[in-house]
Each structure stands twice: as C-alpha cells, then as structure tokens.
Amino acid sequence: MHDDPIGGEHLAPVSFSAENHPADLAELLEEMAPEAARVALLALPLGHGAETFGYLPPEIQVALARVLSRGELAAIVTEMNGDDRADLYNRLTPEQQEALLPGLAQAEREDIRRLAAHQEGTAGAIMTSDYATLAPGLTVLQAIGKLRLEAPDKETIYRTYVVDAERRLIGSVRLQTLILAQPQRTVEEVMERTTRAVGVEDDQEEVARSIAKYDIIALPVVDGEGRLVGIVTHDDALDVLQAEATEDFQKVGSVGSMADSIASASIALLYRSRIYWLVLLVFGNLLSGAGLAFFEDTIAAYIVLVFFLPVLIGSGGNAGSQSSTLMVRALATGDVEMKDWGRMFFRELGVAILLGMTMAVAISTIAGFRGGHQVALVVAVSMLLIVTAGSLIGMSMPFILSRFRLDPATASAPLIASIADIMGVVIYFSIARAILLH
Amino acid sequence: MHDDPIGGEHLAPVSFSAENHPADLAELLEEMAPEAARVALLALPLGHGAETFGYLPPEIQVALARVLSRGELAAIVTEMNGDDRADLYNRLTPEQQEALLPGLAQAEREDIRRLAAHQEGTAGAIMTSDYATLAPGLTVLQAIGKLRLEAPDKETIYRTYVVDAERRLIGSVRLQTLILAQPQRTVEEVMERTTRAVGVEDDQEEVARSIAKYDIIALPVVDGEGRLVGIVTHDDALDVLQAEATEDFQKVGSVGSMADSIASASIALLYRSRIYWLVLLVFGNLLSGAGLAFFEDTIAAYIVLVFFLPVLIGSGGNAGSQSSTLMVRALATGDVEMKDWGRMFFRELGVAILLGMTMAVAISTIAGFRGGHQVALVVAVSMLLIVTAGSLIGMSMPFILSRFRLDPATASAPLIASIADIMGVVIYFSIARAILLH
Numbered sequence: 103m104h105d106d107p108i109g110g111e112h113l114a115p116v117s118f119s120a121e122n123h124p125a126d127l128a129e130l131l132e133e134m135a136p137e138a139a140r141v142a143l144l145a146l147p148l149g150h151g152a153e154t155f156g157y158l159p160p161e162i163q164v165a166l167a168r169v170l171s172r173g174e175l176a177a178i179v180t181e182m183n184g185d186d187r188a189d190l191y192n193r194l195t196p197e198q199q200e201a202l203l204p205g206l207a208q209a210e211r212e213d214i215r216r217l218a219a220h221q222e223g224t225a226g227a228i229m230t231s232d233y234a235t236l237a238p239g240l241t242v243l244q245a246i247g248k249l250r251l252e253a254p255d256k257e258t259i260y261r262t263y264v265v266d267a268e269r270r271l272i273g274s275v276r277l278q279t280l281i282l283a284q285p286q287r288t289v290e291e292v293m294e295r296t297t298r299a300v301g302v303e304d305d306q307e308e309v310a311r312s313i314a315k316y317d318i319i320a321l322p323v324v325d326g327e328g329r330l331v332g333i334v335t336h337d338d339a340l341d342v343l344q345a346e347a348t349e350d351f352q353k354v355g356s357v358g359s360m361a362d363s364i365a366s367a368s369i370a371l372l373y374r375s376r377i378y379w380l381v382l383l384v385f386g387n388l389l390s391g392a393g394l395a396f397f398e399d400t401i402a403a404y405i406v407l408v409f410f411l412p413v414l415i416g417s418g419g420n421a422g423s424q425s426s427t428l429m430v431r432a433l434a435t436g437d438v439e440m441k442d443w444g445r446m447f448f449r450e451l452g453v454a455i456l457l458g459m460t461m462a463v464a465i466s467t468i469a470g471f472r473g474g475h476q477v478a479l480v481v482a483v484s485m486l487l488i489v490t491a492g493s494l495i496g497m498s499m500p501f502i503l504s505r506f507r508l509d510p511a512t513a514s515a516p517l518i519a520s521i522a523d524i525m526g527v528v529i530y531f532s533i534a535r536a537i538l539l540h
Numbered sequence: 541m542h543d544d545p546i547g548g549e550h551l552a553p554v555s556f557s558a559e560n561h562p563a564d565l566a567e568l569l570e571e572m573a574p575e576a577a578r579v580a581l582l583a584l585p586l587g588h589g590a591e592t593f594g595y596l597p598p599e600i601q602v603a604l605a606r607v608l609s610r611g612e613l614a615a616i617v618t619e620m621n622g623d624d625r626a627d628l629y630n631r632l633t634p635e636q637q638e639a640l641l642p643g644l645a646q647a648e649r650e651d652i653r654r655l656a657a658h659q660e661g662t663a664g665a666i667m668t669s670d671y672a673t674l675a676p677g678l679t680v681l682q683a684i685g686k687l688r689l690e691a692p693d694k695e696t697i698y699r700t701y702v703v704d705a706e707r708r709l710i711g712s713v714r715l716q717t718l719i720l721a722q723p724q725r726t727v728e729e730v731m732e733r734t735t736r737a738v739g740v741e742d743d744q745e746e747v748a749r750s751i752a753k754y755d756i757i758a759l760p761v762v763d764g765e766g767r768l769v770g771i772v773t774h775d776d777a778l779d780v781l782q783a784e785a786t787e788d789f790q791k792v793g794s795v796g797s798m799a800d801s802i803a804s805a806s807i808a809l810l811y812r813s814r815i816y817w818l819v820l821l822v823f824g825n826l827l828s829g830a831g832l833a834f835f836e837d838t839i840a841a842y843i844v845l846v847f848f849l850p851v852l853i854g855s856g857g858n859a860g861s862q863s864s865t866l867m868v869r870a871l872a873t874g875d876v877e878m879k880d881w882g883r884m885f886f887r888e889l890g891v892a893i894l895l896g897m898t899m900a901v902a903i904s905t906i907a908g909f910r911g912g913h914q915v916a917l918v919v920a921v922s923m924l925l926i927v928t929a930g931s932l933i934g935m936s937m938p939f940i941l942s943r944f945r946l947d948p949a950t951a952s953a954p955l956i957a958s959i960a961d962i963m964g965v966v967i968y969f970s971i972a973r974a975i976l977l978h
Contacts, residue, residue, distance in 0.1 A: 123736075125753045250720055259716060260698050277715060278697060282688055298561075314782070315563050317775035319757065336774050337755035343778070344752065347785035348869055354792065355865025355953060356858060363875045364866050365884075372891045376862050377898055380927075383858050384899060387851035388906065395847050402843055409833050412961055413825035415850070420794060420821050420954040424814050427793025428802050431786055437801045446803075453810045460815055461822060468826065489818075515793060515953040516858040523850055 118142055120150050128157035132366075136169045144174060152181030159363060164193050176205025185230035185338065188217030217332070225309045226302040228342060229323045229332030234262045238272060238290035242283045249277070258335060263322050264293045269329045271322055273297055299324045302331055307346055310339035311436060350434055353511035354427060356383070379516065386520030390415070390527050397531035400539060406473040407534055410465070410481050415526035417461060418488035419519030422496030425450060426518045429500040433510045443501045447494070454493035458486040480537050484530040491529070492522040556580055558588045566595035570804075574607045582612060590619030597801060602631050614643025623668035623776065626655030655770070663747045664740040666780060667761045667770030672700045676710060676728035680721045687715070696773060701760050702731045707767045709760055711735055737762045740769055744780050749874060751777035788872055791949035792865060794821070817954065824958030828853070828965050835969035838977060844911040845972055848903070848919050853964035855899060856926035857957030860934030863888060864956045867938040871948045881939045885932070892931035896924040918975050922968040929967070930960040 118130055127146070131139045131154065143151050143166070155163065155178050167175055167190070179187055179202060191199060191214050203211055213231050220226025234252050236245050249259050262280075264273040273293035283292045299322045300309050313321055313336055323332045352358070358375035367375075394401065401407060429446070432438035438446060466482035473481075496518045500510035556568055565584070569577045569592065581589050581604070593601065593616050605613055605628070617625055617640065629637060629652050641649055651669050658664025672690050674683050687697055700718075702711040711731035721730045737760045738747050751759055751774055761770040790796070796813040805813075832839065839845060867884070870876035876884060904920035911919075934956045938948035 121734075123754055125755075246719065277719075281684060281715075281719070296559075314775070314778050316561055317563075319774070336757070336778075337752070340752050340774075340778050340781070343782060344785075344873065347782075347789075348873065351785075351789065351792070351865060351869045354789070355862050357862050357866055364870045365876045365880060369887060369890050369894070372887070373894050376859070376891070377895055379862070380855060380858055380895060380899060381902060384851055384855060384902065387854040390850035390854075391847040394850070398843060401846060405836060405840055408839060408846060409829040411849070412828035412832070412853070412965070413822055416825040416828075416954075416958065416961065417818060417822060419957070420818055421814070423954055424793050424795045424817070427789060428795055431789045432802045435782065435786065438803045442803060449807060449810070452807045453814070456807070456811050457815055457818060461818060464819060464822065516854075516861050516957075519857070519954075519957065520854065523854065527850070 118145075120146050124150060124154040125157045127154040131158060131166075132162055136165050139166055140169045140174075143178075148177060149181055152178045156182050156186040159366075160189065160193050161366075163190050167194060167198060172201055172205050175202060180206060180210050183230055184213055184217055184232050184332075185228060188214055188227075191218045192222075220302065223306050224302065225300050225304045225306055225323045225334055226332070228306050228309075228338045229302070229334050230338075231332055232258075233320070233322075233333045234259045235265045235269075235330065236262050236275065236289050238264050238266065238288065238293070240289045241285065242280055242287050242289065242292060243285040245275075245289050246280055246285075249280075258320055258333070260319055263297070263330055263333075264289055265330050268327075271297060271299055271324055271328060271330045274322070297322060299330075300334070301326070306334075306342050309334050310342040310346075313339035314343060346434065350430060350509075350511040353509065354430060354514050356380075356514040356516040379514070383516055383520050386517075387523065390520075390523045393524060393527035393531070397527075397535065400531050400535045404473075404477070404534065404538060406477060407480075407531070409472065410469060410477075411527075411530070413465065414481070414484055414488055414530050415523045417485060418492035418522035418526045419515075420492075421454065421457060421489045422492035422518040422522045423515035424496065425454075425493045426496035426499055427515065429497055430511050433500055433504060440501065440504060443498075446497065446501075450493055450497040451490070454490040455486070457493065458489035461489055462486045476538060480530075480534045484526075484533050487529050487533075488522070488526045491525055492518070495521055495525070556583075558584050562588060562592040563595045565592045569596060569604075570600055574603050577604055578607045578612075581616075586615060587619055590616045594620050594624040597804075598627065598631050599804070601628050605632060605636060610639055610643050613640060618644060618648050621668055622651055622655055622670050622770075623666060626652055626665075629656045630660075658740065661744050662740065663738050663742045663744055663761045663772055664770070666744050666747075666776045667740070667772050668776075669770055670696075671758070671760075671771040672697045673703050673707075673768065674700050674713065674727050676702050676704065676726065676731070678727045679723065680718055680725050680727065680730060681723040683713075683727050684718055684723075687718075696758055696771070698757055701735070701768055701771075702727055703768050706765075709735060709737055709762050709766060709768045712760070735760060737768075738772070739764070744772075745784055747772050748777035748780040748784075752781060784872065788868060788947075788949040791947065792868055792952050794818075794952040794954040817952070821954055821958050824955075825961065828958075828961045831962060831965035831969070835965075835973065838969050838973045842911075842915070842972065842976060844915060845918075845969070847910065848907060848915075849965075849968070851903065852919065852922055852926055852968050853961045855923060856930035856960035856964045857953075858930075859892065859895060859927045860930035860956040860960045861953035862934065863892075863931045864934035864937055865953065867935055868949050871938055871942060878939065878942060881936075884935065884939075888931055888935040889928070892928040893924070895931065896927035899927055900924045914976060918968075918972045922964075922971050925967050925971075926960070926964045929963055930956070933959055933963070 118127060131142060134142065143155065146154060194202065217231060234249055236248065249262065260277050261274050263271055264275060266272050273295045274297040275289060275293040279292055300312065302323050302325050309321060313334065320333045320335045322330055323334060325331050356379040358378060429438065462482040462485040465485050466478045469481040470478035499518060503512055504510045556565060569580060572580065581593065584592060632640065655669060672687055674686065687700065698715050699712050701709055702713060704710050711733045712735040713727060713731040717730055738750065740761050740763050747759060751772065758771045758773045760768055761772060763769050794817040796816055867876065900920040900923040903923050904916045907919040908916035937956060941950055942948045
C-alpha cells in the first residue's frame with residue numbers, strides 16, 4: 103500500500119492521528135485497553151472519531167461503550183452512519199440502550215428505532231438511511247442544488263432515488279446523468295424508471311449476492327407498499343459475503359460458527375465452539391467400533407485385514423469430504439441449485455466409479471504382496487464400493503440438508519468422514535466374510 | 541428481487557431482450573449451445589451485447605469467440621470494458637489473438653497489449669483503463685466539462701484522478717466535491733493530496749482486501765515511477781475475494797482448485813482435480829496400516845483394542861481439522877498473522893488439553909464396560925494425548941506452510957486427519973503395550 107502519490111512504501115507504523123484513515127486507527131484501538139482507547143478516541147476530531155468507532159469490531163464497540171460517559175457516547179453515536187449506529191444499538195444491554203436514547207436528538211432516536219427494529223439477517227438489518235431522495239417534479243438545477251446541501255451527510259449520492267409524495271420509489275437517477283442533463287428539464291424526464299429494489303424482509307445474503315452479480319454500488323430497500331425505507335451499499339454487501347464464507351468455512355471444519363475474531367476469542371469460547379461437534383462425532387466413531395466388534399470372528403481369523411482398515415475407511419472419508427466441500431460452496435455461490443441434484447448425482451456416480459477403480463488397482467497390488475490374492479480381491483472390491491458410496495453420500499448430504507431448510511455447510515468434512523467410516527467397516531468386513539470365510 | 545418500483549415479485553422468467561440486465565442475459569446464454577448463443581447475442585444492441593458478453597464466465601467467452609466471425613468478435617471486443625477485454629485476450633489461443641488484433645482500432649489494440657502484459661494475480665491483471673484524469677491547472681468548470689464528454693465511456697467517474705504532465709498521480713477529486721466547489725477555483729485547490737494507491741505488481745488479494753477494509757469504490761494503480769496506469773474497482777475486488785474464498789474452500793476439502801464452475805465442469809476435470817489428493821492420502825493411510833502391523837502382537841493379544849481404534853484416530857483427526865480450518869481462514873482474512881504463532885500455540889494447547897480431558901472422561905466410561913479398567917486407562921490416556929497432538933498439528937501446519945511461502949489452505953482437513961491417524965496409531969498402541977504387556 104502506498105499512502106503518498108509518489109508510490110513509496112509504507113515503512114513507519116501508522117501513528118494515532120487524524121491524518122490516518124479511520125480503518126487504520128480502528129486497528130490500533132483494538133490493541134489498546136478500553137480506558138486507553140477511550141482517551142485516544144476522544145482526542146480525535148468528533149467526525150473522524152465516530153467514523154473510527156464505526157470500523158471497530160462489534161465486541162470492541164460494546165466494551166468501549168461501557169467506559170464512555172453518556173454524553174461522550176451520545177456525541178459519537180450521533181455522528182455515526184445510520185446502519186452502524188443501529189447495529190451498535192442492537193448489541194447494547196437494555197440498560198445501556200435506555201441510557202443512550204435521551205442523549206440523542208429526536209431525528210437520530212427515530213432513525214435508530216426504525217433501523218434497529220429489523221430482524222438479523224434481513225436487508226432491513228444491514229440497510230442505511232444515509233441516502234438522498236428527489237421529487238419527480240424538481241428541475242435538474244433544483245435537484246443539484248438539493249444534493250449540494252445534503253451531500254456531506256449522505257453515504258452515497260452517486261445514485262439518488264426518486265420518490266412520490268407517499269415515498270413510493272418511482273425511479274432513480276445517477277449524479278452523472280444530472281450533470282450531463284440540461285438544467286431546465288425535470289427529474290422525471292431524465293430518471294431511469296425501472297429501478298432494481300429489494301424487500302426489507304429479504305435475506306441479506308441474497309441481497310449481497312445481487313449487488314455482487316450486477317456490479318452495483320447500492321440497492322434500494324422498499325417495504326410491502328413499495329415505499330423506500332433504506333439502501334444497502336456495496337461495502338456492506340462485501341462484509342456479508344465475507345462473513346458468510348467464514349461461517350461456511352467454520353462449519354465445514356466442524357466448528358460452531360464464531361462471530362468474533364479467533365485472534366481475540368477466549369479459551370472458553372474456543373472450547374465451547376468445538377467440544378459439541380467433537381463429542382457428537384465420538385458417537386459416530388463408536389458405531390464404527392461396534393461394527394468392528396460385530397466382525398470380531400473375521401478379524402481374529404485374518405488379523406491382516408486390520409492393516410488395510412485405515413486406508414479403506416480413510417479413502418471413503420476423503421472422497422466424501424471432497425464432494426461435500428465442492429457442493430457446499432457451489433450451493434453457497436449459486437453455481438449449483440436444488441433442481442440440479444439429479445444431474446449432479448449421475449455425474450458424481452461417473453466420477454466416483456473412475457476414482458474408485460483407480461484406487462482399487464493401486465491398493466490391490468500392495469494388498470497382494472501383504473496378504474495374498476484373496477485378500478487383494480477383498481481390498482480392491484471394498485475400495486471401489488467405499489469410494490463410490492462415500493462420494494455419493496458427500497455429494498448428497500448438502501442437498502438433503504438444503505431440502506430441509508438446514509444449512510448445507512453442516513455437512514462438514516468430519517461428519518461425512520464419520521458416516522463413511524461406519525459404512526466402510528460394514529462394507530469391508532461383509533465382503534471379507536463372504537469371500538474369505540465362505 | 542423486484543424489478544419494478546412497486547415492489548412486486550419477479551414471477552415470469554427473464555426473457556432474452558435488451559430490457560433485461562446483462563448479468564441476467566449472460567445466465568441465459570450460458571445454458572445455450574454456442575451457435576444459438578451467437579445468434580441471441582448478435583440480436584442485442586451492440587453495447588448491451590458487449591456488456592452481456594463481459595458477464596459470461598471465461599470458458600463460455602472462449603467457446604463463443606470460436607463461433608463468432610472475426611468482424612463480430614472485434615466489434616464486441618471494442619465495446620467491452622478494458623479489464624474484461626484484456627482477460628479474454630489472455631485466454632485466447634495465439635492464433636485467435638493474431639486473428640483478433642487486426643480487426644481493432646489502434647487505441648483498443650494498445651490498451652489490450654498494455655493490460656494483458658501484467659502477470660496473473662497482480663493488481664495490473666485486474667485493473668481497468670476506464671477512468672478519468674484531470675490536469676491540476678483546470679478550473680472546476682473546465683473539469684466538469686471534460687468529465688461530461690468522457691463520462692459515458694468510463695467505468696467510474698465518481699472519483700477522478702489528478703495527474704501531472706508526466707502522468708504521475710498527484711491527487712484525486714470526488715465528483716461530489718467538484719459539484720460543490722466554486723466553478724472558478726482550480727482542480728489543484730479542491731483536490732485531495734494524499735491518495736491511497738497500489739503498485740502494479742502488488743498482490744491482487746491484498747489490493748482487494750484494502751478496498752474491503754477502507755470501504756472504497758476504486759483504488760488507483762501506479763507503476764514504479766508513480767505514474768497512474770489503471771484503477772481497480774470494488775466489483776473486481778469482490779470477485780477476487782469470492783474466488784479466493786472458493787479456492788481456499790476447495791483446498792481445505794483436498795480438491796485441486798478449479799477455476800471453472802463445478803456445474804459445468806467435465807467428468808474428466810472433476811476426476812483430475814480429485815485423484816491426486818486421494819492417491820497421495822492413500823500413502824499416508826498405508827503408513828497407519830504399517831504402524832498397525834508393527835503392533836501385531838499387541839492387537840492379537842487384545843482384539844478389544846481394535847474396537848476403540850476408529851474413535852481414537854477419528855477424534856485426533858477431527859480436532860486437527862477444526863484447528864487447521866480456523867487458522868486457514870483467520871490467516872486468509874488477516875485476523876491472525878505470522879507473528880501471532882507463539883501466542884496462538886499456547887492458547888491452542890490450553891484449549892486442546894481441555895477438549896482432550898473432556899473426551900477422555902467420556903470415552904473411558906464406555907471403555908471400562910467393554911474391556912475392564914486397564915483398557916479404560918489406556919484409552920483415556922491415549923485420547924488426551926491424541927486430541928492434544930492433533931490440535932497442535934492442525935493449528936501449526938497452516939503457519940508452517942505460510943512460513944515456506946506455500947498456501948496455508950493446503951493444510952486440508954483430510955491431510956491433517958491422515959497425519960493424525962498415523963500419530964494416533966503409534967500413541968495408542970505404544971501406551972497399550974506399555975500398560976497391558978509389561
């Protein structure tokens with residue numbers, strides 16, 4: 103990153119001054135104790151300080167809110183962006199919320215109440231009220247004059263929304279268009295009439311994916327009557343998509359999802375996020391053990407079979423992890439949809455048989471040396487069936503979970519591996535018993 | 541998604557007409573055979589068609605380029621955005637490149653040559669030349685007049701870059717600022733002097749993360765002498781971050797990274813992307829088998845030990861998968877850095893011992909019923925050690941890979957599970973031999 107136009111490298115660390123970007127200052131604040139962070143934050147000019155506060159992770163914001171006086175907090179909150187402000191409000195305790203509201207002006211209080219009322223995970227929860235609107239009857243000259251007055255306050259005025267007397271969204275106009283247009287024409291004449299909008303209850307991930315798909319800077323949000331209630335901006339969309347990828351990542355690794363940064367998470371939180379799945383998977387693995395106990399006679403007669411157990415159940419689990427990982431991500435990005443299940447299943451079957459045959463040939467040569475041609479046959483047939491079954495289970499689980507409206511990412515690699523283990527034990531020793539002990 | 545301002549739901553499917561967004565039209569084209577897609581694409585107005593073409597996935601663009609005539613392709617390429625155009629050019633065969641260039645005007649030819657020369661993965665490879673520049677001596681009025689002329693061509697004119705006579709970046713100015721400023725002031729007087737910029741050779745993922753961090757619409761790109769050579773826009777940054785998350789996802793699932801969509805990938809490609817890791821992991825699992833063979837006497841004497849084998853090695857693998865997944869993502873998002881290794885290691889040790897103790901208590905009760913108190917002791921001690929060792933390996937591998945400049949995501953769940961398996965076999969039977977056969 104170069105901070106000066108000449109292109110020299112940043113060698114000195116960022117110092118805590120108003121010349122630095124709020125995002126950098128927020129990183130410095132994160133490392134400080136709350137009391138020290140309070141002093142540093144209050145030393146900044148108010149607008150810059152409020153913006154810096156907005157860049158802090160939620161848990162740090164709440165910690166800082168605890169050490170700020172009512173007046174200090176109210177001053178900062180007043181200057182924050184509408185969406186950041188509502189997010190913070192939702193994270194405060196009811197007592198802190200009660201303490202904060204009287205310090206704010208009427209307009210900010212109402213803005214918070216309106217934005218904070220929306221459910222987590224909806225467009226309403228991530229939208230902001232910092233946008234500009236125009237009436238259709240204004241001339242281009244009057245419109246530019248209105249934007250001049252409002253501009254310093256608004257998150258984005260690159261696209262302005264045109265609303266009628268009931269605040270219903272009837273179009274939008276780009277700043278660029280206003281500048282290019284003849285000053286005496288009306289907004290209605292130059293605006294675009296079809297404006298893509300989302301509902302306030304729409305899923306935030308779908309809204310974010312729309313912004314990504316159409317490469318746009320912001321999407322307007324309307325209520326059930328088509329009235330404009332907010333906008334979702336590209337930077338919030340990016341945050342949503344990044345958080346979603348992290349959450350899916352953690353689920354696929356069988357970790358309970360942690361909103362907090364893992365660098366600052368406590369040992370207790372890390373323990374809680376992991377123990378649940380570990381213990382649950384123990385029961386899966388114990389079933390494999392029970393399966394082995396069922397085949398005790400076969401194992402006692404052919405101890406050599408045990409040596410190939412790790413490679414057979416491991417391969418089934420690995421093949422299953424691969425296909426579930428591919429499907430989880432493809433479903434998350436929209437590359438694959440529910441209706442594709444049939445086509446995907448038959449393709450997976452083709453791929454899995456090819457994979458299984460390759461591995462059966464490889465393993466049977468080794469098994470032949472170690473245990474003779476009968477054991478080689480048992481191991482080869484088992485490998486083919488286990489890899490095929492593991493792949494199909496791994497590929498299908500995310501679809502099945504989706505079908506029941508559960509998160510496909512719950513089909514984690516360790517879960518698929520555990521299921522593949524049990525199945526592997528049963529397939530392997532059933533075939534062994536049939537071929538060796540007939 | 542609502543396409544009309546009243547907020548009604550989209551019920552009818554998108555039809556192939558110029559009224560629809562290029563991103564939607566591109567999705568329809570993807571489903572068509574190349575010849576049919578060619579006809580549909582050429583039926584659109586040229587500008588809309590070129591934009592639609594730009595939204596197609598790279599492999600479909602190349603397939604379409606094959607069926608378009610030289611003249612048709614040249615016309616579309618001329619209208620495309622600079623960065624999309626250069627990406628397409630880099631994917632064509634040398635013969636196709638030779639055929640394309642003569643059909644283009646001098647300006648487009650040079651633009652392609654300049655943008656296409658940058659290495660994959662750098663800022664240069666994702667930047668575009670569609671930005672506007674101003675000279676510092678222009679008045680605000682002259683500047684707005686210049687932007688009026690250039691606007692329809694430029695990807696973003698919301699921020700314009702100010703360059704001196706040698707094209708060195710000396711500042712930037714927001715469209716908003718120009719509109720608000722008095723018309724007779726100069727650009728130099730109203731511009732911001734410190735403009736964040738990146739080098740043309742900088743890593744594209746770091747550039748994308750900067751755009752995400754600072755919530756900006758575009759970042760200017762400068763060469764070694766500080767001359768402005770392009771800009772990277774927020775939508776390309778989002779694509780880079782999404783592609784990176786998908787790639788890490790696939791690596792953690794032990795799949796070779798596939799640039800293509802898995803919905804349209806061939807069986808051969810899917811096979812190739814998976815067989816490599818599966819076969820490699822077989823050797824890991826065979827080592828576990830060899831470990832078991834080494835302890836043949838212990839196993840023959842206590843067959844009951846085999847029943848606890850899946851749960852012990854499985855738990856080590858699961859704990860390791862959890863910690864490697866957390867670290868891979870934390871390193872990717874910048875939440876954790878190389879210098880944090882020491883602190884992370886000791887925290888992981890604390891978490892792992894707690895996890896291991898919980899699971900040792902759980903498993904020893906079951907083992908006591910099945911095999912008596914000596915076996916219970918063996919299983920409990922093994923569980924504690926295996927879970928602790930698995931966690932530490934899983935947590936350290938991404939750091940070690942990073943240290944050697946390899947991708948931390950290569951520390952996939954299956955790889956960690958295989959390593960944990962071998963270690964689990966050795967720990968378990970060593971303890972069993974020491975306690976049971978002394």
